[in-house]
Amino acid sequence: xxxxxxxxxxxxxRAKGREVQAxxxxxxxxxxxxxxxxxxxxxxxKSTILRAICGMAPVTGGTxxxxxxxxxxxxxxxxxxxxxxxxxxxYASLHPRHTIDRTLSEPLAIHGMPDRDARVVQxxxxxxxxxxxxxxxxxxxxxxxxxxxxxxxxxxxxxKILLLDEPTSALDASVQAEVLxxxxxxxxxxxxxxxxxxxxxxxxxxxxxxIMVLQHGRTVEEIxxxxxxxxxMTTPYARSLFAASADRMLEGSERxxx
Amino acid sequence: MTTLRAWLSDPNPASRxxxxxxxxxxxxxxxxxxxxxxxxxxxxxxxxxxxxxxxxIAPHDPLTQDLSRRLLPPGTPGNLLGTDDFGRDxxxxxxxxxxxxxxxxxxxxxxxxxxxxxxxxxxxxxxxWIDAVLMRLTDIFxxxxxxxxxxxxxAVLGPGIENAVLxxxxxxxxxxxxxxxxxxxTVRSSDYIAAIRLQGxxxxxxxxxxxxxxxxxxxxxxVTLDMAGVILIAAGLGxxxxxxxxxxxxxxxxxxxGRKYLFEQWWVATMPGLAIFIVSLGFNLLGDGxxxxxxxxxxxx
Numbered sequence: 001x002x003x004x005x006x007x008x009x010x011x012x013x014r015a016k017g018r019e020v021q022a023x024x025x026x027x028x029x030x031x032x033x034x035x036x037x038x039x040x041x042x043x044x045x046k047s048t049i050l051r052a053i054c055g056m057a058p059v060t061g062g063t064x065x066x067x068x069x070x071x072x073x074x075x076x077x078x079x080x081x082x083x084x085x086x087x088x089x090x091y092a093s094l095h096p097r098h099t100i101d102r103t104l105s106e107p108l109a110i111h112g113m114p115d116r117d118a119r120v121v122q123x124x125x126x127x128x129x130x131x132x133x134x135x136x137x138x139x140x141x142x143x144x145x146x147x148x149x150x151x152x153x154x155x156x157x158x159x160k161i162l163l164l165d166e167p168t169s170a171l172d173a174s175v176q177a178e179v180l181x182x183x184x185x186x187x188x189x190x191x192x193x194x195x196x197x198x199x200x201x202x203x204x205x206x207x208x209x210x211i212m213v214l215q216h217g218r219t220v221e222e223i224x225x226x227x228x229x230x231x232x233m234t235t236p237y238a239r240s241l242f243a244a245s246a247d248r249m250l251e252g253s254e255r256x257x258x
Numbered sequence: 259m260t261t262l263r264a265w266l267s268d269p270n271p272a273s274r275x276x277x278x279x280x281x282x283x284x285x286x287x288x289x290x291x292x293x294x295x296x297x298x299x300x301x302x303x304x305x306x307x308x309x310x311x312x313x314x315i316a317p318h319d320p321l322t323q324d325l326s327r328r329l330l331p332p333g334t335p336g337n338l339l340g341t342d343d344f345g346r347d348x349x350x351x352x353x354x355x356x357x358x359x360x361x362x363x364x365x366x367x368x369x370x371x372x373x374x375x376x377x378x379x380x381x382x383x384x385x386x387w388i389d390a391v392l393m394r395l396t397d398i399f400x401x402x403x404x405x406x407x408x409x410x411x412x413a414v415l416g417p418g419i420e421n422a423v424l425x426x427x428x429x430x431x432x433x434x435x436x437x438x439x440x441x442x443x444t445v446r447s448s449d450y451i452a453a454i455r456l457q458g459x460x461x462x463x464x465x466x467x468x469x470x471x472x473x474x475x476x477x478x479x480x481v482t483l484d485m486a487g488v489i490l491i492a493a494g495l496g497x498x499x500x501x502x503x504x505x506x507x508x509x510x511x512x513x514x515x516g517r518k519y520l521f522e523q524w525w526v527a528t529m530p531g532l533a534i535f536i537v538s539l540g541f542n543l544l545g546d547g548x549x550x551x552x553x554x555x556x557x558x559x
Contacts, residue, residue: 054456080458093449097471099277106467107457132270135277140269153453 002029003067003193004036004053004161010061011045011052011217022048022057024217030210032160035187035194037208039201039241045217046197047088050163053195054085066161077111084154085163089170090146094138100124100149101134107156123152128182144175148182155186162187164196168203180206201245205229213238288551295547301540309356318347320354320507329523340525342515344505348529351507355530358508359537362423362492363485369427371481374434379465379473381435382442393439399432404487405494412500419508422501426491430484437480441473475552482545486538493534509534 011023023045030036038046051057053064055075064071066082087093094103104120113119121131127148138146147167154162167183168176180203187194198204204211205228213220213235221238233239267284271277289295308315317336324345332340332348339348381392399407411425445451446469454468489509495501496510504511509530516527 054452056452056456075456077458080456083456085453085456087449087453089449093453095450095454095468095471098468099271099274101274101277106454106459110457110459110463135271135274136269137277137281150453153457157457 001068003032003034004028004030004195005065005068006049006053006062007065008062009049009052009059009064011048011057012060013058022217023052025062026212026214026217026219027062028212028219028222030193030195032193033187033191034210035196035208037204037211038195038197038214039199039204039211040214040220041199041241043216044214046199046214047165048217050085050165050195050197053083053163055079080107080159081111081157082159083161083163084157084159085165086147086150086154086167088166090143090150091138091170093150094146094153096138099135099137100141103138103149104153104156107153111157119156123156126155126186127152142175143171144179147171147175147179151179151182151186155190158190159192161193161195164194166198167196169198169200176203183207201228201242213241285551289547292547292550294543295550298540298543298545298547301536302544305356305360305537305540308353309360312353312357316347316350316353318350320346320351321505322346329519329526331523332525332529339529340523342512342526343519343523348512348525351512352509352530352533355507355509355512355533356537358419358502358506359489359492362419362426363488365423366426366430366488367481367485369423370430371434371477373427374431374436375438375470375473375477377431378435378438378440379442379469382439383446383461383465383469389439392435396432396435399429400436402429404429405491408491408495409498409500412495417500417503419502419506422492422495425495426488429491430488433484434477434480437476438473441476442469445469445472479545479549479552482541482548485541485545489534489538489541 006029007027009023009026010021013020013022026045026049028036038049040046048057052059053071055071055073066079071079098106101120104123105116108116108119120134124131124134129145129148129152133141133145138149141149147170151167164183168179171179183194184207186192194207196204196207205225208225210222210224211228212222213233215237221233221235223233223238227233228242231239231242233242265276266280268276268280271280289299317338324341326345327337327341328343328345330337330341330345332338334340337347337349339352342348342351377392377396381389407429408422408425411428412421415421415424451464451468454464459468492501492508493510493513496508497514499511499514502508502511504515512530513527513534516523516530519526
């Protein structure tokens with residue numbers, strides 16, 4: 001049975017009498033320990049799907065099930081130990097006036113977990129940060145280090161599912177690779193399930209087993225990684241998206257050009 | 259000294275306390291470079307010292323009357339700033355008056371901003387009808403002139419220092435609520451609040467632990483800048499006989515009693531007036547400096 005099941009999800013934003021359907025009739029299912037990618041240009045609704053899962057977007061139709069159970073509204077504490085999210089901009093996702101220690105121990109305090117000191121130090125080492133950084137403030141860290149802290153925070157409650165909202169698009173290319181490798185390593189170590197959003201097919205290709213291409217809030221095509229590598233898309237939109245980033249995807253890999 | 263400085267500016271603090279003190283140290287470094295702020299800080303510091311050491315530095319008892327030495331001009335031996343209509347030493351009264359001024363300021367500073375922060379953050383965080391109700395309440399309080407509202411409250415409660423403070427506090431909170439709400443609105447849609455909400459934090463926890471720290475700098479700045487106004491309102495209530503009761507040496511009350519002699523014995527009203535002026539100036543300068551230091555928009559980089 002799939003861990004994440006989304007059926008006919010529709011998200012409608014209402015503002016000043018205008019309605020915008022950000023997501024229309026999207027269905028997908030992600031198996032346990034799978035890494036699933038959502039690709040599309042800006043405004044295609046891919047981030048909105050993640051936000052809808054977390055209860056941060058107005059769902060107007062369809063169902064979201066985690067482990068076979070429909071998600072409760074409001075999401076509640078049990079949900080936060082199952083699903084966590086890593087945000088796009090590491091400069092905005094850490095509280096500027098809290099030390100790293102506070103940021104990481106806050107989820108433990110909320111859920112009344114013991115051994116906070118040990119867990120915080122362990123979490124820092126897990127994401128490859130020296131424990132000496134523990135009492136620094138976010139402004140004393142680089143973008144990549146901040147994103148590592150954000151990943152560590154998301155993993156503090158030992159969730160099964162990690163929602164990744166363009167986790168590397170705000171980072172330099174070299175740091176991007178480091179963070180992506182870190183995510184891959186953590187997924188293998190902790191048996192995580194990823195639902196990842198990106199507009200960069202190279203990143204998705206590096207990370208995901210299956211991919212959904214979205215445009216204007218609708219599903220265009222669902223493909224596997226092998227299809228992507230072999231450039232076996234059926235729709236022209238997916239093909240054009242692929243063409244836009246094909247050069248970078250094949251850089252440094254032995255895969256033959258399609 | 260050098261080891262202490264190294265400890266404070268250590269990029270890798272070893273404890274929560276060291277991290278916090280290090281941040282305070284950085285803020286202090288910034289405020290030290292601002293000359294006007296330092297001038298304000300010195301004035302406020304002197305006020306604190308004078309208030310603390312009043313019994314030792316005052317040359318006379320502020321309440322002892324000596325009608326044979328009434329209305330002596332400034333510079334008279336033994337009465338540096340002259341005497342008032344009861345022959346009391348004006349310098350000693352100003353020195354003791356610093357205690358009362360500080361008492362009023364301290365009480366207002368711990369009540370009004372707290373109330374304003376609470377109302378502003380709750381309104382901003384929840385939005386909807388809670389926001390509407392709380393902000394209309396704030397509007398109602400803002401619509402009254404402050405001194406008039408304070409006057410009405412004191413008239414109901416009766417004169418006295420605590421009632422004066424209560425009246426000032428009840429009229430001073432709406433601007434803080436406004437400031438706090440505005441900050442909350444910019445903060446509440448940020449990713450770090452979304453993240454902590456996703457961690458399962460309750461609304462009180464988010465407001466107290468995550469929203470309030472972001473509102474605090476603007477509120478502190480506002481409080482410091484308002485302190486001059488609080489001193490003036492306290493003095494005004496004293497002047498009208500609705501604040502502190504005579505013979506307590508309160509600055510506004512002293513001006514009020516000097517009013518009768520304004521043309522012949524100008525110093526009776528002028529000296530406490532100068533004291534109010536200098537202390538207000540000190541708080542304003544300090545507030546301006548704090549704005550440069552604490553304002554997240556100017557200090558983050």
